[in-house]
Amino acid sequence: MKRALKIFVTLSCFCSALFILEKLYDFGLRQNLNLKMTAIQKTPPCSNLLIHGPCEPLWMLSPALLDPKTNVSSFNLALSHSDFADNYLHLYFYLKHNKPPKYLLLYVTPESLDKNYNTFNAYRFAPYLFDSTIKTVVAENDPEYFRWTFVPFMKYAYYNNKFNFDVLQGYKHYFTARRLAYYPDGFEPPTKRTWGNHAGEFAQLYAKNTIFEIDPLREKYLLKTIRLAKEKKITVYLYESPVLFEALAFQANRTEMIKNIKHIAAKEHISFIQFEGLAMAKQKKYFISTLNFNMAGVKLFNDTLAGFIRSRMLIDTLK
């Protein structure tokens, strides 16, 4: 009897602990301004140009470099390793808490449509699973994780490596009454990296005879992102930054994939802007990986892009 009571008390304490932990994590994460989901609620950026996509725009498009040249205030909403469903939910959440921007610059490349590259990061939405849209998208894109979210605290335990530090940082932000994110405009400078073994990396990234395949789920969320923006009267530009020229040979069906992206853009009556012809694409010194620049490359590309945006937006305004 005494043992049964012990077990009962332990189990009750355990369930209560999980419940309390879940609440503590919810609160901590919603205070962490370095998380974009929190930042866009707490410090609305009110920008007219929204930069969006995975790590390429995150590390390569700097509002601080672009804004003075375009005369348009911009915010970088991109997040590393994200796919279109991830992008869609961030845009949805941004629009829920902010005034719609005039323009959306969304990064698309053949890898974006192939499920072997980047992914849906369900953990980014864990504190917001009460929202029905977020819940539906998470359930569709990470069903294994979603199944566990009904167990107390499992929505955090499942990817706990992604949360523990952020929760502590969230409490730090709360107790120090922090007002701005570490990167307030959303741009994160690329890592300093001496890129030595690039041929080996190509072989790993694009294993022999790799042919990009369009994942229907990715295509669906690309379309949903475009349509969500169009619903809010946002002008959407799809763009692809320069790809290191040497890597193109490893991308077997790149031309075909680009044709598909162009087709999607044409169908949705939006522009797809490419920078394939830039001279910098042939110089490895500007890159830290196939698709990412170092800071020198970022400065050069932002100059080019700013000029392009200016002229393009002018044309669109005249229309």
Add this chain to the structure above:
Amino acid sequence: MLFNSPQFLLFLILVAGINFILRVANKRLFLLFASLFFIGFFNIASLAAVLFLSGFTFFVGSLIKGQRTNRLYYLALSVNVAAIMVFNYFLSVNSTLRFNFNSVDFNTESFLLMIGLSFYSLQHIAYLIDVKKQRLVAEKIFTDFLLYSVYFPKFMSGPIALHQQMRLQNWEDRPSGALMWQGFNRILMGFFKKMVIADRLAPSVHSIFDFNDTLPGLTVLAGGVLFTIQLYFDFSGYCDIAIGASKLLGIELPENFDFPLRARSITSFWRKWHLSLIHFFTTYIFYPLSFKYRHLKKTASAIAVLATFFVSALWHGLGFTFLLWAFCHTSYLLVELYFRKPNEPEKNRFRKGLKALSIFLLVSFSHLFFRSMSFGNCKHLISELFSTNFLPTNWRVDFIAPIAVGGHQTEHFNFLVTIVFIALFLILERKIFSIFSSRAFRPLFSFLFVILIFLFGVFNNGERFIYMQF
């Protein structure tokens, strides 16, 4: 149905529950069917293989005594040895089948994937030798023999329980409450080791070993150290779950580890690491050879060590890297055999620690070969280790980033947490082991460890155990 899957937990609760209430006469049969279901659920080919090999071994075992000729005996031995070798051969050539150090998934549907084959085949070989040498009476009931082979807690990766050890168990007794609590405690410790330490280290080890990046020697050495810790916690965690699950059913399995990372000599290390496999090798290879060549004195031990590690390398796989690993340990042991003074009790704690550390580093060095995915990968790591730039020029980029798998604060924090857990666990290891070997319900420790698993355990992507590939 891996040990760290929800299906296994459900299966174990169900089997332990039924086993507890079942009538004595039906227990063996029930556990046999539960084990066959467990294997079949995993992979039908594994079930077919174990049925064939067990059937054949049982059949030959029952004939050996009366046979004048040794043909059948050698045939049965060869079939079991060949099964291990063929399985290892397929693993080494078939990359789609391969479940290796850096793969997350493996193809359970493949008819070539024979889960547990290397482990139960050794049990069969030992059974045949023992029956032949009349150290063991051949089993008369096939279902009993089969149960000892397929008993599910030990089936996948051991501990390798010999036939006589399994036969001596009280299969008919209802497990006592104390034994069941002990089982529960061991399972909890196993999950902690696997999910909070081994699986958290896996990405660091993967990042250092599998990309052929240019790394300073110290980072490569750190990779070897981290892999040794990962391997220990992964495999001993697995064994804790296996031993604990078996205790829930009232059956005691042999221990597989005896705090090996505290060993102060390589000889002592091998008396503490993978005990059930070492027991097999010493009983059936090392002692017979030492005895046979005893007139050569120390050379007899040298020959026995050489042969034992050669067979051990082949058992682990057909890769050249395993031979290099075996060569390393053979060299260590031979140096100890010829040059080490007889053991004197060490009183100085600092010198004790230093000795343990040096043995740990030697083992970690050998694990560079063990963990390498290919000879090319191995060559790359060794050349990096002995290159002129042993110390990193940029510590953040060349040392911290590869071992923490990234340069962000989150990754540094996670790695620091893992290191703290490893340090605490290794310092308090004996204490923790005694708490979790307790035959009583320890609410505070159970609560604490479960919460720690929830807070820091790897739930996604941690579904494999390293020793399942052997």
